[in-house]
Amino acid sequence: MAPQNTNPDTTDCSQHECPFTVSQLVAAMASENDILDRTTGASEEEQTSFADTIQQYWEAGPSKRFLCSLVRNYIRQLGEHNVQSEALWNLLLLALQQRHSEIPDPHQSCYVTFSMPTQQQKQLTVRIYPYHNDVALRIWEAGAVLAEFLLQHPEWVAHQTVVELGAGVGLTSLVAAACSASHVYCTDFTEVCLQNLQHNIERNQLDCTISCGYLEWEAFGNYQEASDPRLQESCEKIAQANLLIAADVVYDVCAIPSLVKTFQRFFSDSDKDDDSKTILLASTMRRRETFAVLQDELKAKGIDCNVVADGDYYAELPLVFPMNFVQPRKDVNIYVLKIGKG
Template sequence: MSYTHPETGKEGEAMSHETRKEVIHTFQVNFFAMSRLNAFPWDSLDGEIMTTTTSDIITEILQKTCLHPICLKNPPSLKYRRRFLTELIKRHEMLAAEPLDALYEALGEVMCAQEEDMCYKTYLLPTGDAVSLAENVALISQGTTGLVTWEAALYLTEWALENTHIFKNKTVLELGSGVGLTGIVVCLSSSLTKYIFSDCHQTVLQRLKDNITNYLTNSDSSRASVCVEELDWENVSDEQLQRIQANTIIAADVVYDPDVIACLVRLLSRLLNCKVQEEHPDVYIASTVRNPQTYDCFKKELEMAGLRHVVMKDSVAQVFPYNRATTIEMIQIYV
């Protein structure tokens, strides 16, 4: 069966069962990650709506998003759910069908509720697991950017899922862990010995502890030992670094402020020269290159500190919904 889109005038055909299932899943993944609304497959939904006389696909999308148990327990922001439901209602009204009470009831609930500073983003893994993290609604709040998940952290997490062998039987230190996505996923997917989350902002550290408590417990003997360290790059002691004894160091989006580049490079130099079992640690840094001058400054500081780096160009499969057009570069640093 074919249809003509009411706004674009383009013709199309009804989707297959598998395509329909994929479209609904894409709606779910984007909804829980709070993707921009223009990232959703609205045209595909319109096509299905125009070739049927029922609201079935709208109902399924609603059940997989706003009415899903994950949303009921760990909801995206109110503003986001309002916008999503408003758009879904707009698409449903293209149907010459009876109003869908569940849609309006869901919108009514979020219209009456009061917005909070905190919301949840849920990241669906290839294993079927879901990681829900408490994040702040604002990108910058309480003087820090560490209360949200940034794109380079999503990329680093995808890379980690493809390279679990790198973490096998290792002690891993993550610099600037933020709300904890990468570390939680690494611990869930890799057979490592210990994972050390770290940050220096007190509010971030508390949020980080709250998030990892939901997924990682040392009482589970099948998982690695997990801890959270307050790590001040400027003032970290030799004793603290010796106690950490990390074989592998990872970080995402830590190269964004020219004022912290020098102390970051000094810390990396000290970490790389702390041999563990007679070997230098492996260091991997993923960065969103927002300011090329700042990023070039970081690389020059590495060179002046006697540290070499190589850009890792292997392709990484996309797992999470975010803009891959953004320039994200991952490097390995070594002495």
């Protein structure tokens, strides 16, 4: 028999020894199942606590679609005849009044908030666009896993000058900054992504110099900054960096040659010895054939690629970013890339 939970606002996340309050799970737009698993037989007091939690985030926080779906499914699982809380009924009425079109609004943004287990117990809030067709406006599995890895091993980024490729909403870069990096520079490609990155940097006041800028891999890898002045700042920042991090950037076979050229330039285009520079790459295994292409390209460029952490390791890690991901954390590997020794 499972142990009884004495805190009505607390749930645990499957096999991970990391308790979350319902409030924390809602703030992170976690899987509905993680929240609903504790609703069976909820008392009137627990129902009211749930309703108050949702109301807390109604105007500013997770997606309204997420909240409305959660409320409807909460009551469906509880059973309408078991609803005792007036606050819960009022919340259902509010959810039913919230009108959504059949097609989600791609321009609808929301905020997700996480509590990071650092010495300062920092809270991190990022704006995402969960329905936008720009993949850089959401949080992905490998980015969350790499961020959790850095929280457990801050020595990778502490006092380092860090650059992130494909930073997206900036979650991993922000975590690197919170882990005492000396400077973090996060890069991406689209204008809407860069604007959102800047917003998230400004929203989270961290004790680290953190900035963002434009980077297109093909142009950067081929030293084309003279014809594309937008690359100039990124070229200078990357040349100064000790550590390059990247997560969920291996998903398009056509982009892999440009990505590897970017890795190669990172190692070679500086006044520092190649051996002083390192790449941490986190990749979700969606198609092994795609990753095999990356491995072949790296080998051809003389770049060694070795596993640092895999799914078995993550099973022991505290879960910090409980988003509703498509794939489990066990499908993510973290690799260290270095220039080969010959």
